[in-house]
Amino acid sequence: MQQISPPEVVIYRRPAQLLTLAGPAKARAGAAMSDLGIEHGFSVVTRGEKIVWLGPDSKLDVNTLGTDAQVRELDCRGQVLMPALCDSHTHLVWGGHRLDELELRLRGADYEEIFAAGGGILSSVRQTRGVTDEQLYAQSLARVRRMQQTGTTTFEIKSGYGLDLQTELRQLRVAKQLREQAGVRTVATCLAAHAIPAEFRGSQQKRDAFIAGVCEEILPAVAAEQLATYCDVFCDRGAFTPDEARRVFARGQQLGLKPRVHANEFGHTGGALLAAQLGAASADHLLYLNADERAALKQAGVIATLLPGTSTVLGKPFADGRALVEAGVPVAVATDCNPGSCAFESLAMVVGLSCYGNRLTPGEAICAATHNAACSLGLHNQVGRIAPGLDADLLLLGTDDYRDLVYHTGSPLVDTTISRGRRL
Ligand SMILES: [Zn+2]
Known part of the structure; x- marks a missing residue:
């Protein structure tokens, strides 16, 4: 025996x-x-x-x-x-790197310009589609191991570098593999509506066809394989409009995928108000947010997730964390770990940035990167x-x-x- x-x-x-x-x-x-x-x-x-x-x-x-x-x-x-720290916003499953863009940006190129020229997210889409499943898993696991060393034990992981059915599924399967094989606590989010891929650019008709594909092909397949808990949309200038995002979220909700929103990173573009209308688990970025938008988030009980690493890397303004705390909106802090706009892995360091950039106090920042982050992932009774x-x-x-x-x-x-x- x-x-x-x-x-x-x-x-x-x-x-x-x-x-x-x-x-x-x-x-x-x-x-x-x-x-x-x-x-x-x-x-x-x-x-x-x-x-x-x-x-x-x-x-x-x-x-x-x-x-x-x-x-x-x-x-x-x-x-x-x-x-332990809980990283409630990452894109840590990707192939390759964008070290060249780092230099371009530091020499003055703008993130939105790089994106328009086929770089940015689309470059990571090409590289992610091009690696094997084994490479994708190995590269992602290496990142997770480094992140654990700096204090993180819970990881939200978004897809969004596939933008086609097979690669979106492959990314989410890696998140599952990290959970089942490596014993890492991961929560997965389908972000198929991260960008319009190259093959769907050039006309409104193609754009609509891509969104229809997300709603009728990708999200149902993700739900059928139970690969994600959440659905996310990059609702901002140069990405998806609030109306397009609403379509995707509505389909996600039908399939049991709860909304989280990339919102108000480039302007008052409607994402934060949409998150409030949907009662989203989280509205993330929020660099541009006025008093009405803050009031709407508070009213709807949406957690505001701040990503000060991204502001640092892109040289953008910092979300006003102080105003969010004073308005009574629950705040979380996360790395946004991704191949382009912020490849920072240490949430412990980002906690520091959230104080210097977003003007949180150390105590608020710790709460934001532990309990509040866990709440935004529905893990408040675990971590x-x-x-x-x-x-x-x-x-x-x-x-x-x-x-x-x-x-x-x-x-x-x-x-x-x-x-x-x-x-x-
Ligand atoms: Zn993100």
Whole structure:
């Protein structure tokens, strides 16, 4: 008979700061975003994949942990113990790279100009269509491994570099493969409406035909294979109009795919208001947002996802995170990790950028990249806080004050990333 060893019990003893993010499991807004539920003199116990106990270290009775278990104790004094980061907006499955464009942009070329000349997203579409399944998986896994090292254990992954049925499915299958083979927590989003591909450009008729293909071919196939939870549309100037986006979202919703929206990156182009009308899980980018649009997002309970890495790389303005917090809109922060407009992989660094660029405070930024991000992915009962019953997705920082993540933005402060109880 096969011997099944009991799950390992780990005691994280007395971190200098324990960021519990204790509180309701819903997305936080306003002042609640800066309350990280910080405890001192506490310890946390995990058993296998789960957090099973936390409380004052003096109240911890090791005898109650079960005699069958193999118990490991970690002395966390001088360190911060916090929830692992949750990256709620990435495009991390792509083929090739766009290093040449990086230089063009730094020499003054504009992102929208590069796109119009067949570069940008369309260049990644050509490269992604051109790699094998094995290459696509290997390149994506390498990115995930680096992202884990910097503290991220949960990844939203969008398709959108296929723009045809087969390649969109291949991208989403890689997201599934990362989950099933590599044990990475991924949530997939079909972004077939990312751009009009080269073969559908040149006339309104072709454009309509592409959108019809997304609605009648790609989305149904994605839903049939259960490859995605969400549906996304790049609703902006040079991409899709609000009316086109509405068609795609309506079809997605019929198929059970919930909306998230690339909105208001290049102007007041209707994406944010559409996200509010649809009650989308998230409206992302939001560089151009007025008081009415903020009020609409708040009213509809839409999470505003800020992507300050992209503003940095493209030399664009930063979304006004301060105004969003003050308007009571729940805010998340993510990398937007993608081959062109921002290939940053470290969400820990982007947390820092969200303070300097979007004017969040360090506490708000941590909430935005953990609990609020998890809420936007419907994972609020699995990750984003430290509480019994949640997955043991934790970070140990090599500092005694979490604000150092912002103060020393970009420094390697993540000592240990723990995903479902496993040290990575
Ligand atoms: Zn994006």
